[in-house]
Amino acid sequence: MKAPDGHWVHSTQWVLPAHTRVNMTIYEYDGGTPLRNPVWGRVSGVYGNSYTLNGTKKVQLLESTSTKTQVAHTFTVPAMGINVPLYAVPSSKLCPAAPCTLKEPHETIQFSFYTGHPGQYRWQCFIPCGLSYLDGNGGPMDTLGYMDGFLKVI
Numbered sequence: 165m166k167a168p169d170g171h172w173v174h175s176t177q178w179v180l181p182a183h184t185r186v187n188m189t190i191y192e193y194d195g196g197t198p199l200r201n202p203v204w205g206r207v208s209g210v211y212g213n214s215y216t217l218n219g220t221k222k223v224q225l226l227e228s229t230s231t232k233t234q235v236a237h238t239f240t241v242p243a244m245g246i247n248v249p250l251y252a253v254p255s256s257k258l259c260p261a262a263p264c265t266l267k268e269p270h271e272t273i274q275f276s277f278y279t280g281h282p283g284q285y286r287w288q289c290f291i292p293c294g295l296s297y298l299d300g301n302g303g304p305m306d307t308l309g310y311m312d313g314f315l316k317v318i
């Protein structure tokens with residue numbers, strides 16, 4: 165995340181003000197696979213139930229059976245009803261090694277959500293993206309700081 169002073173911080177645990185609109189910009193650099201489950205292709209819990217992908221408004225379902233639709237990850241906060249599928253970069257254009265810069269191929273996903281009441285809200289990715297782990301659910305999927313974290317709403 166980008167700290168208020170402008171420098172980048174590797175953290176998936178964010179402190180957010182309650183009852184506040186939060187504007188999110190996600191830079192997605194990873195490759196992906198066709199959507200396995202149409203539920204995780206739905207956009208929900210965000211303003212307008214929509215987001216923008218590289219500046220173009222997207223709503224609701226991705227084409228779940230299309231091989232063109234490549235999803236890398238999701239930003240999902242189950243207790244807030246938030247789910248945003250994150251489009252993947254074509255595998256032929258992947259950044260060779262992290263950390264990647266904005267000059268390298270990426271998808272820019274933007275949306276807004278409302279924090280609501282104070283509490284500790286878990287977020288996670290629901291695409292089993294832990295390659296070489298059992299069913300893709302190990303490694304980064306179950307390591308705090310990668311595919312999951314917390315929104316501490318105060």
Ligand SMILES: [Cu+2]
Nearest residue numbers: 237289293311
């Ligand atoms: Cu993921």
